[in-house]
Amino acid sequence: MQALVSAIRQHGVILPGGILKVDGLVNHQLLPELTREMGVRFARHFRDLKPNKVLTIEVSGIAPALMTAVELGVPMVYARKKKPITMKEPSFTAQSVSRTKGGVVDLFVSSEFLGPDDRVIVIDDFLASGGTLRALANMISSSGAALLGLGCVIEKDFEQGRANLADLNVPIHTLANILELSEERGVVVEEGR
Numbered sequence: 174m175q176a177l178v179s180a181i182r183q184h185g186v187i188l189p190g191g192i193l194k195v196d197g198l199v200n201h202q203l204l205p206e207l208t209r210e211m212g213v214r215f216a217r218h219f220r221d222l223k224p225n226k227v228l229t230i231e232v233s234g235i236a237p238a239l240m241t242a243v244e245l246g247v248p249m250v251y252a253r254k255k256k257p258i259t260m261k262e263p264s265f266t267a268q269s270v271s272r273t274k275g276g277v278v279d280l281f282v283s284s285e286f287l288g289p290d291d292r293v294i295v296i297d298d299f300l301a302s303g304g305t306l307r308a309l310a311n312m313i314s315s316s317g318a319a320l321l322g323l324g325c326v327i328e329k330d331f332e333q334g335r336a337n338l339a340d341l342n343v344p345i346h347t348l349a350n351i352l353e354l355s356e357e358r359g360v361v362v363e364e365g366r
């Protein structure tokens with residue numbers, strides 16, 4: 174997605190530990206037109222698989238996932254990182270490592286909104302090591318739902334997430350691909366795949 178690549182080149186900042194700061198377009202401020210286009214791209218890619226639900230994780234996955242759900246005309250569910258008292262038992266749980274806040278995070282999805290009748294695509298902001306998508310895939314598996322595909326706004330090629338998730342045997346679609354983050358070459362980014 175060329176507009177996303179340009180925005181990353183313009184606003185992306187390299188932080189220690191191989192972290193790309195894109196708070197101006199994905200993780201703090203959101204650009205409505207750019208985010209809408211993300212949804213259009215994901216929906217176009219996954220529509221033929223006939224998903225009836227989009228799953229994501231709070232907080233940064235919500236915007237692109239919702240835009241995708243709007244395009245597909247299906248509900249969007251987000252995994253919560255703290256279980257509210259409103260959440261009915263049983264819920265599906267998994268753990269992921271927060272890359273931007275540190276520590277292990279518990280994830281919760283209610284069985285009210287995920288179950289054997291669901292055909293799910295997962296949408297998130299970053300595909301890095303793939304740990305977060307793996308956690309979501311595990312919850313989908315526990316629920317009896319079918320996982321159809323994975324979509325992420327930004328892939329960090331050098332963290333091997335795509336390879337780490339290959340055993341899931343589902344299509345993975347990303348909109349921008351970070352090849353390198355370095356002092357010498359800056360943010361090296363190309364369109365996703």
Ligand SMILES: O=P(O)(O)OC[C@H]1O[C@H](OP(=O)(O)OP(=O)(O)O)[C@H](O)[C@@H]1O
Nearest residue numbers: 232233271272273300301302303304305
């Ligand atoms: O492929 P991985 O190595 O799992 O990294 C990707 C995850 O890391 C970030 O989550 P984080 O908890 O840092 O941030 P968020 O609260 O902004 O969603 C990002 O939102 C992805 O969910």
Ligand SMILES: O=c1[nH]c(=O)c2nc[nH]c2[nH]1
Nearest residue numbers: 191192193200272299301
């Ligand atoms: O803002 C972010 N920048 C990153 O580089 C990253 N990797 C995983 N999750 C991330 N979030």
